[in-house]
Amino acid sequence: MTAAITSSRPSPLLRAFTGVLCAALAFSPLPAAASSPASFGMFAAAPAAPASAGNTVGLFRLSGDAATAENLRSQILTDMSAAGFNVKGVALDIDAAAGKVKCKGGADACVGKVIEWLNKGAAKSGTTYDYLIYGTVGNGTPASIVIYDVAKKAKVKEFTPSLSPDDLILPLALPRAMVATLNNYRTPPAPATPEEQKILAELDEPAKTPEELAAEKAAIEEAVGKVAAGQGELIDTSNIKVDLKKDFKDFCRTGPPKPRVNKDDPKDLRPVCKRGPVFGYWQTRAWVALGLTAGALLTTGIFYSLGLAARGPYKSALNDLNNSGLDKTKPLESDAYTAMAADVADKGNTMRNRLIGGDVALLTTVLLAGVLAVIIYQDRTDAKDFIKTEKSLKSVSRIQNLRGGPILSRGMQGFGFGFNF
Numbered sequence: 434m435t436a437a438i439t440s441s442r443p444s445p446l447l448r449a450f451t452g453v454l455c456a457a458l459a460f461s462p463l464p465a466a467a468s469s470p471a472s473f474g475m476f477a478a479a480p481a482a483p484a485s486a487g488n489t490v491g492l493f494r495l496s497g498d499a500a501t502a503e504n505l506r507s508q509i510l511t512d513m514s515a516a517g518f519n520v521k522g523v524a525l526d527i528d529a530a531a532g533k534v535k536c537k538g539g540a541d542a543c544v545g546k547v548i549e550w551l552n553k554g555a556a557k558s559g560t561t562y563d564y565l566i567y568g569t570v571g572n573g574t575p576a577s578i579v580i581y582d583v584a585k586k587a588k589v590k591e592f593t594p595s596l597s598p599d600d601l602i603l604p605l606a607l608p609r610a611m612v613a614t615l616n617n618y619r620t621p622p623a624p625a626t627p628e629e630q631k632i633l634a635e636l637d638e639p640a641k642t643p644e645e646l647a648a649e650k651a652a653i654e655e656a657v658g659k660v661a662a663g664q665g666e667l668i669d670t671s672n673i674k675v676d677l678k679k680d681f682k683d684f685c686r687t688g689p690p691k692p693r694v695n696k697d698d699p700k701d702l703r704p705v706c707k708r709g710p711v712f713g714y715w716q717t718r719a720w721v722a723l724g725l726t727a728g729a730l731l732t733t734g735i736f737y738s739l740g741l742a743a744r745g746p747y748k749s750a751l752n753d754l755n756n757s758g759l760d761k762t763k764p765l766e767s768d769a770y771t772a773m774a775a776d777v778a779d780k781g782n783t784m785r786n787r788l789i790g791g792d793v794a795l796l797t798t799v800l801l802a803g804v805l806a807v808i809i810y811q812d813r814t815d816a817k818d819f820i821k822t823e824k825s826l827k828s829v830s831r832i833q834n835l836r837g838g839p840i841l842s843r844g845m846q847g848f849g850f851g852f853n854f
Contacts, residue, residue: 487619489519489560491551493567495578496526501596502570505578505604509566512608516616521560523551527567540567540579541588548583564589564615570596578607580615589618673824675817681710684820702819714816719808726801733798736791743784750777 490513495502513520525533527540527547534550536543544565552562568578568591576596580589594607625633641649681704690701704713715723754777759770 487563488517489521489563490615491521491523491562491565493523493530493565494526495568495570496528497570497576501598501604505570505596505607508604509608509611512612513615516612518612518615521555521562526569544581545586548581566611568592578611580611580618582618590614673821675820675824677714677813677816677820678710680820681713682706684823685713702815704816714813715809716812716815719805719812722801722805722808726798726805729794729798729801733791733794736787736794740784740787740791743780743787747777747780747784750780 492506492510492513495506510520510522523530527544530547530551531537531540531543534543534546536546544567548562548565555562562583564583565581566578567581568576570576570578574595575593578592578594580591581587582589592607592611594603596603684703685706686701686703687706690703693700700716702716704710706713708715750773754770754773757770757773759766759773761767761770761774
């Protein structure tokens, strides 16, 4: 049995409709969603890493002395962050990182490979390092702290300070210097204007002729000779006068005296303001001597008063004896006479002893008064010497007229001092 296969050709109307439809689809614009490959989930592009702001710093651990290195790294992190840098800590030091990439050429030779390896790991979080800070720190030996530009593959600067445990300034100043260096590297200061260049040029001294140089050398030699010849000379202060009454207010003190640290320290000889110019210059020993003198004078008065008080009974007993009419040669009257005479003698001895005590106390008073006078004289003399010394120092400071200022020239830069005599 044979099957017949027949074919039917489309009609001309169907072919014309199909051609118009194909042309319309070919020339019509696609929808916006279909024109973007990202609109299809299976062809969506991975999100791009955010562009770096140029301030990301990778801070490696510092090798060397552990405590010093960690403290310095912490201070660098604090100061860099405060200056606006995005500081990312790296958990390894530069040598350990070089070992990770199997590089044995040292930190400077391996830093390129290290940054490639570091960026591969940081790319997952979208981090791009712009600068690196690495180095080593030791106590008593020069350190090496490097700021490295990743893009230019070059060192920005290498710091080589000598850190020690007793240095409290350098660990604070070094991170600030690193911040300033990196800021100036990223944004270099503007060049000097023509006006500033003119001022700098005027600061330099013109070249000196051989005659001027010879004259300066001769002047220096002459000055050195004068200084050598007058080394033992002192500034004359003999004309400085001291008046304890007039100078009292200028040198007196209102508080307690300055304590002496040891016996070699001089005493505080400033007078006491509240005591006035008479008693203000008295030192402690003068007040002690005054107390002893006053005590001796009081004792003198007491003894003399008791002696005068005993004079009345003595006179009364003597008058009674004289007026009794007793005769010491008569046996019947001799006992009574002896009793009255003994009473007179006893009262006379009492009066005499008291007066002798008064004489001794008076002599002691005179001696203590002399000691007090000497002490007062010495205190006032010491005060005069003290005030004269203070006036001399003030006079010398005015005469010397110390001056200081910068020295900027072609042959010298620094700081100079000047004196006027």
